Amino acid sequence: MIKNKKYLIVSGVILIICMSLYFPYPNNRIIFNRVTFMSFPISDQDGYNLLAIIGSFLFIFAMILLVKGMSSYHVRTVIIVLFAYTLLPLGLVAVYQETVAEGIAAISYDGEGTCDFERVSEDELNGECQLLITNHSGDPVTFEIEFLDPYIPDKAYRLTSLMNEGGPYQITVEADREKMVEVKELLDISDFPNHGDGGGSTNVHFKISDGERERVL
Template sequence: MVRNKVALIGSAVILCVCMYLYFPFPDNEMIDARSTFMSFPISNQDGYNMLGIFGSVLFIIAMILLVRGINKYHFRTIVIALFGYTLLPVLLITMYQETLADGIAAISYDGKGTCHFEHVSEDVLNGECNLLLHNRSSEMVSFEIEFLDSFFRDDDIRMESLMNVNGPHSITIEANREKSIQLKELLNLSDVPNHIFGGTSMNIHIKLIDGETTRVL
């Protein structure tokens, strides 16, 4: 089945390099991506991301070497490699968080949080955000949450980050526990320019803050 060991080894090495370039820990490297390929941000608010493009090219080269390194089962091998490349970082992060990590390094987020803003008056909104966090360590973790705008609008109108007006929001999660976070705030935005007047946002991004340590999820 193996046709070229050098090609197979080269493919494995290049895939490891690709995974290292944008490994999704401790921060979410895709937060400001506008177009992506696999785990690589091709473009963001500043234009094309050359490192992301370089990583994409490396990934394609790795797939070509993988195909050249085996005699048969090409399609099946590529599918397995794609699944492995996608799932391995998640497994490695989970293993680390459940064994060696402490503090906010042990906090995981499913990325499915939502924020809803309802108009009350000209400069007043009702804001509500819901998200699920998991403390995978064996110790209680306390930290602050800062909300980040999920994407960059051309007119720089603020949305999710409006919840920070009434911040900081302090959270404590017991050891080995999931916690559903629900924050409801009456937001006075009279001193905040370029804000929305209502709406809903899905898959929100957040920053965890513990003293000098931060994580972007």
């Protein structure tokens, strides 16, 4: 089954390096991506990402070495490695947050939050956001939320980040609890010419901070 151990070892080392390049903790580093290959944001709001392109080639090279290192079960091995490569970082983050993480380091987010905006008048919007946030630590955690806009070709356009005009929002999540955070605001948008007039956002991203530390989720 094993044809060349050296190939397998080198393949494993390269895969670990690739995984570390865009490890999904403490920050979500691909929220502004346009084109993604595995965990690599090939293109984002700033254009093509050289590090991600290099990482993609390294990943492909590692998979070639993996196949060359096996004498049989090539397809099965590749599928198993792909699943492990995708799930292992999430598993490591979960173990860390459930054991030793404290403060905002112990906060997780399901990534499926929504924000809805309804036009009240020419200069006002009703904004409402819902975010499912979990505190994995044994102590209550308090932090502030700053909403982030997703990638939009016209960088001056604002929608989700308009919620920050009603902030700052201070949130407390009790120990070992999952909390549906609801934020509602009547927003004055008279000073923002490039804004949405209504609608909604899904898979909302935001920044949390506790004074000295911050994370992007």
